[in-house]
Amino acid sequence: GCLPISIIGLLVETTHLSLVTPVGWWLLVYSTVVQFCIAYVSWFAALARLPASVAAIGTMAVPVIGVVASAIALGEPLGAGQIAALVFTLAAVVLATR
Known part of the structure; x- marks a missing residue:
């Protein structure tokens, strides 16, 4: 997975x-260690407390959260195409949870 790509990148x-x-x-340390650990601890805590189907909603919503956060925090463009994609993604999440 990531290891060969990292090695090639370094070369x-x-x-x-x-x-x-x-x-x-x-x-770098914060983003790789702290956030990584927080993400895994949070994910496994959610899996321990919720059914997997409910916990998966968070995973399926990650692209939506990322696009909206980058639009707000970084001023990334959020046009009609992106908004349509976000709506379709959220619709898929709703369909997957039924």
């Missing part, structure tokens, strides 16, 4: 680790 790309600031290192 192909030129890395300048000396240019990464201390804030950059902290953000």
Whole structure:
């Protein structure tokens, strides 16, 4: 999965680790370790407390949450095509939960 791609990326790309600031290192650690751990702990806690079909709703809603969050936080464009895709995704979530 990810390991071969990471190795190929390291071989192909030129890395300048000396240019990464201390804030950059902290953000890297935070995004890879802290968020990763929080995500897995939250997911398994949800699975322990909810039926898998209900917990899966959160997984199916991730693309919608990501697009809306990037539009709000980063000012990414949210046009008619994206909105239609979000509506279809949410409709699929509703159909899958019935």
